[in-house]
Amino acid sequence: MAQKRGLLLVMTGASGVGKGTIRQELEKTEDYYYSISWTTRESRPGEENGVHYFFKTRDEFEAEIHSGLGFLEHAEFVGNHYGTPRAAVEEQLSQGRNVLLEIEVQGAMQVKKAMDDAILIFIMPPSLTELKNRLVGRATEPLEKIEKRLSKARGEILMAHEFKYCVLNDNVERAVQDIQAIIRAERLSAQRLTDEELSEIVQH
Numbered sequence: 001m002a003q004k005r006g007l008l009l010v011m012t013g014a015s016g017v018g019k020g021t022i023r024q025e026l027e028k029t030e031d032y033y034y035s036i037s038w039t040t041r042e043s044r045p046g047e048e049n050g051v052h053y054f055f056k057t058r059d060e061f062e063a064e065i066h067s068g069l070g071f072l073e074h075a076e077f078v079g080n081h082y083g084t085p086r087a088a089v090e091e092q093l094s095q096g097r098n099v100l101l102e103i104e105v106q107g108a109m110q111v112k113k114a115m116d117d118a119i120l121i122f123i124m125p126p127s128l129t130e131l132k133n134r135l136v137g138r139a140t141e142p143l144e145k146i147e148k149r150l151s152k153a154r155g156e157i158l159m160a161h162e163f164k165y166c167v168l169n170d171n172v173e174r175a176v177q178d179i180q181a182i183i184r185a186e187r188l189s190a191q192r193l194t195d196e197e198l199s200e201i202v203q204h
């Protein structure tokens with residue numbers, strides 16, 4: 001019962017909801033290729049090129065949009081561009097490896113339209129107040145930029161129904177368990193037996 005193609009998992013939701021935190025926990029138990037995005041945003045202290053993002057100029061990013069394979073999806077988010085390089089994702093999926101994207105909502109909607117079999121998971125905050133507390137607590141942006149991310153978050157949350165799964169992140173451990181359950185169910189659903197495999201079973 002070989003899984004033919006890897007699963008494409010897309011984790012989306014408002015900035016600060018906890019996508020990265022959940023991913024770091026998830027990688028302790030799940031094997032997947034994490035797609036490192038391109039961004040025109042400036043790196044934060046401690047962020048490494050090629051590890052957290054590929055940090056690019058606007059010109060480099062725009063050239064990539066128009067190049068051959070380019071991006072699987074890309075979007076502008078509060079003044080910066082973010083995109084998923086297509087080639088590595090396609091290569092990993094075709095080798096049967098699961099792939100995880102951690103992206104904002106416009107990009108997730110593009111993946112939904114382009115990839116029928118993408119597994120779309122929206123991460124929901126308990127409230128906007130809690131979302132603000134998390135962004136303020138993370139302290140990676142000044143308050144003015146946090147406010148921009150929060151005003152974007154309202155519209156993003158109202159799009160949650162566009163995604164197959166909605167996972168509440170009021171508790172990281174429980175959110176991770178929910179996503180593990182989604183991966184397990186989707187893996188079983190993807191394991192359709194071929195005619196040859198079915199014949200093999202009924203012959204014994």
Ligand SMILES: Nc1ncnc2c1ncn2[C@@H]1O[C@H](COP(=O)(O)OP(=O)(O)OP(=O)(O)O)[C@@H](O)[C@H]1O
Nearest residue numbers: 014015016017018019020021134138169170171172
């Ligand atoms: N369930 C939770 N309860 C309390 N705090 C949380 C929870 N999940 C994450 N956090 C905290 O919220 C902050 C934002 O989390 P994180 O950076 O993972 O969000 P994100 O969705 O990846 O953000 P971005 O989209 O901007 O990359 C972090 O300081 C993290 O420790």
Ligand SMILES: Nc1nc2c(ncn2[C@@H]2O[C@H](COP(=O)(O)O)[C@@H](O)[C@H]2O)c(=O)[nH]1
Nearest residue numbers: 015037074075077082083084102103104107
């Ligand atoms: N559409 C895409 N969104 C992406 C991608 N990589 C990251 N992101 C999302 O952007 C926001 C802001 O990120 P930050 O690192 O500046 O806080 C956040 O929601 C990320 O998940 C991507 O390739 N495409």
